[in-house]
Amino acid sequence: MSTDYLEVRGLRAAYGNIQVLHGIDFTVSKGQIAVILGANGAGKTTTLRALCAMVTVEGSIRLAGEELAGQRTADIVRRGVAHVPQGRGTFPELSVEENLLAGGFVRTDGQVRADIERFYGTFPVLGERRSQAAGSLSGGEQQMLAIARALMLRPSLLLLDEPSLGLAPMVTRALFDQLSIINAEMGTTMLVVEQNAGLALGVADQAYVLESGEVALSGPAHELAADDNVRRAYLGY
Incomplete structure (x- = not known):
């Protein structure tokens, strides 16, 4: 029996007649952080959308042994x-x-x-701005709010699509530090496109490269970080 918490086999996804994913396989063990890397257009965002039934899919998506493919987005949530x-x-x-109350609805x-x-x-700035409109927050603060709102579901699997997009390097580092802490303290399995x-x-x-x-x-992840092909293509050295 598989010990993988998320097990994806032969996943194909399309937007209309445009095929984006061509039968990919990957797994994530319970409590792990897995990352999907790749150039623009590689299918990273589509992979996360496929897991949530936001695009047309074929193949198998099993979470803790239960098949998610074919279920509605609301049921997957x-x-x-x-x-x-x-x-x-x-x-x-x-x-x-x-926003946080909506996350726990x-x-x-x-x-x-x-x-x-x-x-x-966890995110003290959110407490300081609890009465402030979300749209008036900085980009980094909005990203913290989006993650906290998702965690209000108490998810078994958290999908994050480009959490560092548009953020300053210092803010990005602090955000990823918090993700590591949340993973360690709450045991939340995470799949991150970055x-x-x-x-x-x-x-x-x-890690997976698409x-x-x-x-x-x-x-x-530590082996891919040391891989010459990955370093040249994605790490710049």
């Missing part, structure tokens, strides 16, 4: 999959606290308020 898309995806007119465990206070501790390969490989356990909708390289 209820199964514990949270997605932070490119562009953050916060509700700009709502306050920080209202489907929960019935009575711990929503406690988790809001927890994430104010252009900043050096930073992503530094926090990840497993090229033209196919997995070109895969392995432990």
Whole structure:
């Protein structure tokens, strides 16, 4: 029996007649951080969208042994999959606290308020701006809010699409440090699409490189970080 928490086999995805993913395979073990690297147009974002049933897919997507392919997006969310898309995806007119409450809307465990206070501790700037409209936050603050809102679901799997996009290097480093802490403290399995390969490989356990909708390289993150081909193509040395 497989010990992989997320197991994807033969995944194909298309937008209409345009095929983007061509039968990719990858796995993520429970509690791991896995990263997907690749050039623009390689299929990274489509991979995350495919896991959430946001594009037409073929193949198998199993989470903790349960098949997700063919399920509706809403049902996948209820199964514990949270997605932070490119562009953050916060509700700009709502306050920080209202965004967090929206993230925990489907929960019935009575711990929503406690988790809001927890994430104010994780991201103190959100606590300071709890009554402020999300759209008035800086890019880095909006990204923190988007991640905290996704975590309000208490997901078993967190999907992050380019979390460093548009952020200053110092903010990006602080954000990835927090992701590592959240992973360690909450045990949240994470699948991260990221252009900043050096930073992503530094926090990840497993890595996959996509090229033209196919997995070109895969392995432990530290091994790919030492791979000459990966270094030249993505790390710049």
